[in-house]
Amino acid sequence: xxxxxxxxxxxxxxxxxxxxxNIDLSFTNSSxxxxxxxxxxxxxxxxxxxxxxxIPNKLQLIAELSYTFVxxxxxxxxxxxxxxxxxxxxxxxxxxxxxxxxxxxPYSFTVTSHIIVTLIMALFIFIAVTIIGFIKHGFKYxxxxxxxxxxxxxLPLITVIEIISYLxxxxxxxxxxxxxxxxxxxxxxxxxxxxxxxxxxxxxxxLSFSVALTGLEILVAxxxxxxFAILTCIYxxxxxxxxx
Amino acid sequence: xxxxxxxxxxxxIAKSKIKSELDSDxxxxxxxxxxxxxxxxxxxAAVAVGTIIGFILDTWFDTKPWLIVIFFFLGAAAxxxxxxxxxxxxxxxx
Numbered sequence: 001x002x003x004x005x006x007x008x009x010x011x012x013x014x015x016x017x018x019x020x021x022n023i024d025l026s027f028t029n030s031s032x033x034x035x036x037x038x039x040x041x042x043x044x045x046x047x048x049x050x051x052x053x054x055i056p057n058k059l060q061l062i063a064e065l066s067y068t069f070v071x072x073x074x075x076x077x078x079x080x081x082x083x084x085x086x087x088x089x090x091x092x093x094x095x096x097x098x099x100x101x102x103x104x105x106p107y108s109f110t111v112t113s114h115i116i117v118t119l120i121m122a123l124f125i126f127i128a129v130t131i132i133g134f135i136k137h138g139f140k141y142x143x144x145x146x147x148x149x150x151x152x153x154x155l156p157l158i159t160v161i162e163i164i165s166y167l168x169x170x171x172x173x174x175x176x177x178x179x180x181x182x183x184x185x186x187x188x189x190x191x192x193x194x195x196x197x198x199x200x201x202x203x204x205x206x207l208s209f210s211v212a213l214t215g216l217e218i219l220v221a222x223x224x225x226x227x228f229a230i231l232t233c234i235y236x237x238x239x240x241x242x243x244x
Numbered sequence: 245x246x247x248x249x250x251x252x253x254x255x256x257i258a259k260s261k262i263k264s265e266l267d268s269d270x271x272x273x274x275x276x277x278x279x280x281x282x283x284x285x286x287x288x289a290a291v292a293v294g295t296i297i298g299f300i301l302d303t304w305f306d307t308k309p310w311l312i313v314i315f316f317f318l319g320a321a322a323x324x325x326x327x328x329x330x331x332x333x334x335x336x337x338x
Contacts (some may be wrong), residue, residue: 172288172326206331
């Protein structure tokens with residue numbers, strides 16, 4: 001019996017070892033669940049948009065709902081200029097959401113509970129947003145570090161603080177998602193272990209906690225995907241509409 | 245005989261009203277929790293980034309431990325700035 005609450009996060013190789021130029025590129029259980037999430041998203045959206053009925057069935061309704069949800073989120077936070085980036089943000093939101101949700105199934109692996117996965121996504125967003133900002137505004141984009149209305153004496157200090165604040169974006173973005181997912185799944189496992197060790201007499205209390213925590217974790221899984229996507233929109237807004 | 249029918253529909257309307265209010269309350273609570281998580285990491289991340297920058301600069305210029313101390317405080321200031329910005333954004337949303 002796996003009683004170690006951290007054991008669920010171990011990455012294992014599936015199939016043969018693939019090594020290219022000393023980099024381990026083997027297919028792992030993490031990769032497997034990424035593929036599963038992607039396939040589930042594609043199937044869900046394909047089946048949801050296959051029959052274009054005026055009165056939609058349930059699947060089509062959910063697919064349309066997720067579309068309008070993200071579209072509204074983008075237009076609310078980043079304005080109409082961000083419309084070309086809809087495919088990227090929609091894919092990002094759906095991927096994070098489905099990775100989190102697939103991770104909620106028993107015996108599955110939560111891809112987003114590894115900081116390397118979330119950090120790569122956050123760094124990609126951070127670098128992309130910075131490049132978009134420089135393409136749209138040229139060197140004027142540096143003015144994001146210099147807020148208006150600051151006395152000249154304080155300017156060097158404020159600029160350094162602004163730069164640190166800007167650089168902290170990918171860190172906070174990735175750590176938030178990773179920490180939430182890892183903490184939640186560890187907690188579930190710990191309470192599950194309590195149920196087993198307390199047996200049939202005392203196990204009911206942790207079992208009820210476990211049930212409640214599962215509900216909370218599903219909420220957190222959705223919420224963190226939402227926060228990840230909305231912060232991407234906010235960063236994109238800063239890059240597209242420079243108003244400092 | 246008309247009364248009970250009328251009362252039933254009115255009861256239905258009132259019940260659905262209460263239910264929708266409860267649902268919106270639940271949704272609000274969910275966004276509050278998201279906001280709380282957001283603020284916490286926002287503060288910590290900036291401090292961590294500031295300290296790491298200080299550490300790197302210290303090893304570059306061989307000025308241990310002065311820059312790490314300075315950049316720790318600058319990072320803390322940046323974290324507070326982040327939190328204030330995030331809080332302002334939340335107020336605008338409401």
